[in-house]
Amino acid sequence: AQKVTQAQTEISVVEKEDVTLDCVYETRDTTYYLFWYKQPPSGELVFLIRRNSFDEQNEISGRYSWNFQKSTSSFNFTITASQVVDSAVYFCALINNDMRFGAGTRLTVKP
Amino acid sequence: GAVVSQHPSRVICKSGTSVKIECRSLDFQATTMFWYRQFPKQSLMLMATSNEGSKATYEQGVEKDKFLINHASLTLSTLTVTSAHPEDSSFYICSARVKNTGELFFGEGSRLTVL
Numbered sequence: 523a524q525k526v527t528q529a530q531t532e533i534s535v536v537e538k539e540d541v542t543l544d545c546v547y548e549t550r551d552t553t554y555y556l557f558w559y560k561q562p563p564s565g566e567l568v569f570l571i572r573r574n575s576f577d578e579q580n581e582i583s584g585r586y587s588w589n590f591q592k593s594t595s596s597f598n599f600t601i602t603a604s605q606v607v608d609s610a611v612y613f614c615a616l617i618n619n620d621m622r623f624g625a626g627t628r629l630t631v632k633p
Numbered sequence: 634g635a636v637v638s639q640h641p642s643r644v645i646c647k648s649g650t651s652v653k654i655e656c657r658s659l660d661f662q663a664t665t666m667f668w669y670r671q672f673p674k675q676s677l678m679l680m681a682t683s684n685e686g687s688k689a690t691y692e693q694g695v696e697k698d699k700f701l702i703n704h705a706s707l708t709l710s711t712l713t714v715t716s717a718h719p720e721d722s723s724f725y726i727c728s729a730r731v732k733n734t735g736e737l738f739f740g741e742g743s744r745l746t747v748l
Binding site: 624 | 676677682
């Protein structure tokens with residue numbers, strides 16, 4: 523069975539702090555995709571990144587970076603120098619033939 | 634990027650009525666569309682997977698007669714909540730998988746309130 527675990531339910535930081543959101547997944551498939559989405563209070567899902575199971579190269583996009591470690595089945599997301607606008611719920615998701623979401627991590631960035 | 638349009642974004646209906654939510658891929662063909670439900674402050678729960686031209690595959694615990702899903706074309710899938718009740722009030726989101734590339738895009742979501 524597939525499973526995505528985001529152990530951190532809520533995180534609160536002060537602006538300019540770095541914060542890492544954890545994501546651990548389980549799957550028996552060798553081919554799959556991992557995603558991160560942001561869900562602001564308005565509700566829509568904002569795509570952040572997609573990673574396929576054969577690409578373990580870490581990625582940096584501005585203040586965002588992702589660390590994919592197949593050996594530990596983890597796909598962690600780090601926000602550097604957090605800002606108030608980063609406050610949202612962040613979901614990690616696993617896709618192969620279907621799609622499973624983690625429970626989400628609610629990030630609050632205080633000014 | 635590709636766009637998935639979901640309509641209506643908000644709907645309020647009376648108990649016992651049926652509500653249809655549309656999910657359209659505007660600039661690509663979608664071989665598969667997914668429907669999710671999200672309760673307040675909770676994760677998205679996959680309700681069903683629909684492939685164009687075939688019956689939807691429902692997740693365990695989702696009533697197929699209650700939540701009718703139709704995927705009539707490569708650009709349109711609909712979710713009909715039949716005989717809606719207040720407990721059906723929720724945020725419903727669709728996603729569409731791009732034919733050939735497998736990329737996935739989400740609609741904006743539809744907030745259903747049943748009075």
